[in-house]
Amino acid sequence: MKHTNFIDCEKLYGMLENNTPSESELNDILNKARQLKGLNLGDVAKLLCVEDEAQIGKILDTAHYCKEEIYGKRLVLFAPIYTGNACVNNCVYCGFRRDNKTLKRKILTLDEIENETLHLLRMGHKRALLICGESPRNDADYMVEAIRRTYAAKDEKGSQIRRINVELAPMSVSDFAKLKAERIGTYVCFQETYDEVEYRKFHPAGTPKADYLNRLTVMDRAMEGGIDDVGLGVLFGLVDYRFEILAIMEHARHLEEDFGCGPHTVSFPRIEPAEGTPFSLPENIPHPVSDKDFMKIVAIIRIAMPYTGIIISTREQPAMRDQLIKYGASQLSAASETNPGGYEEENTGAQFTLGDHRSLDEVISVMIDGGYIPSFCTGCYRKGRVGADFMDLAKPGLIKEYCKPNAMFTFREYLEDYASPETKEKGLRLLKELTQTFPKEELKRRVEGNLCKIGEGERDLYF
Numbered sequence: 001m002k003h004t005n006f007i008d009c010e011k012l013y014g015m016l017e018n019n020t021p022s023e024s025e026l027n028d029i030l031n032k033a034r035q036l037k038g039l040n041l042g043d044v045a046k047l048l049c050v051e052d053e054a055q056i057g058k059i060l061d062t063a064h065y066c067k068e069e070i071y072g073k074r075l076v077l078f079a080p081i082y083t084g085n086a087c088v089n090n091c092v093y094c095g096f097r098r099d100n101k102t103l104k105r106k107i108l109t110l111d112e113i114e115n116e117t118l119h120l121l122r123m124g125h126k127r128a129l130l131i132c133g134e135s136p137r138n139d140a141d142y143m144v145e146a147i148r149r150t151y152a153a154k155d156e157k158g159s160q161i162r163r164i165n166v167e168l169a170p171m172s173v174s175d176f177a178k179l180k181a182e183r184i185g186t187y188v189c190f191q192e193t194y195d196e197v198e199y200r201k202f203h204p205a206g207t208p209k210a211d212y213l214n215r216l217t218v219m220d221r222a223m224e225g226g227i228d229d230v231g232l233g234v235l236f237g238l239v240d241y242r243f244e245i246l247a248i249m250e251h252a253r254h255l256e257e258d259f260g261c262g263p264h265t266v267s268f269p270r271i272e273p274a275e276g277t278p279f280s281l282p283e284n285i286p287h288p289v290s291d292k293d294f295m296k297i298v299a300i301i302r303i304a305m306p307y308t309g310i311i312i313s314t315r316e317q318p319a320m321r322d323q324l325i326k327y328g329a330s331q332l333s334a335a336s337e338t339n340p341g342g343y344e345e346e347n348t349g350a351q352f353t354l355g356d357h358r359s360l361d362e363v364i365s366v367m368i369d370g371g372y373i374p375s376f377c378t379g380c381y382r383k384g385r386v387g388a389d390f391m392d393l394a395k396p397g398l399i400k401e402y403c404k405p406n407a408m409f410t411f412r413e414y415l416e417d418y419a420s421p422e423t424k425e426k427g428l429r430l431l432k433e434l435t436q437t438f439p440k441e442e443l444k445r446r447v448e449g450n451l452c453k454i455g456e457g458e459r460d461l462y463f
């Protein structure tokens, strides 16, 4: 299929000129958002132009409402496995870029991938993101083997990774079909920036990544290759964040129109300092995004695309992550290392500096204090509720009927198998309280039944 550019930069930048909404326009947009049907490009452009503190507060409140209505207190946790830091590209902001000579380059062997997986399993993780730089040494065939070995690894308690997502360089339709056959969940690839002119400055010519259109159309090829769920993202700090949000909306519209399903997730990374990478230092970032603006844009995507997962990584500090959870984030990486062999404490170079160094147990302990349900759930993916089917299920709000119980089951497993005694004690208390919140008696009984079975040693129960 021929792929064309669906981003009209001039139009999108034009929509951000003198477009601040009046109070009544803002209220109309936010009332519409509360119907949980999403917003259009024009609405989002107006919200992005809001600067007034009180008006931003209204956007945040609306996002909080949408988040609670759809996701409740559930938060999905995962961790990355960096399989390699070799890269043929030279992206100016990245520690893995080809010309960074300060880095020790490494591509993990399959045994090393198994070791990294075991580290994640022994923390209590069930969802992994396989990620690496772009290199012929970690092509699709290598990734197929890496995925197989990751799924096959089993810790002493018999736990295995239940969903692998991948964040990989663009590839062909036939390579995507190979990954699909290995049961990957979401294919993630960040556009970095949708501004084609600026894109060229950050991705020097002569590298594969310099091809803007190849990257822009990668999700089309992924879907043609049979991948059900795709994850979008930009690297915030490269150009005006407001433009990027509009471009993400356009990308989502394009996927919906051509493939019947928008993105499964949108990630929100900001540029963080990376070793040997002067561009990534705060004073050199062309369009830094303040904490206030970052919260605003997470909130805007939450209300504009209410059923799309929002991912926040350990780039962000714990306090910021706590705020972002309130206003829209639904998935968090936790206890991450961002270098190959990092969980084995190998001293290879990392892609960026971490902002959150807490262990998984510490992250979960804080979540429990806030009443959140840590979820390692993979139920929808394993029941085939993916892509457009997932969206059909999610949109009428049925997500609550499945996701909350399933999150509770995986949380109970974590408490039984991996939690510290303090975390286990307060976690069990929270589960007891949550069980009382199901309005339907039959569902409540089924949830109680499964929680009890998990307490007695059964595993991997889900609706």
Ligand code: SF4
Residues within 6 Å of the ligand: 087, 088, 089, 090, 091, 094, 095, 096, 097, 098, 132, 133, 134, 209
């Ligand atoms: S951003 Fe990705 S493609 Fe660019 S240098 Fe880093 S690892 Fe390579």
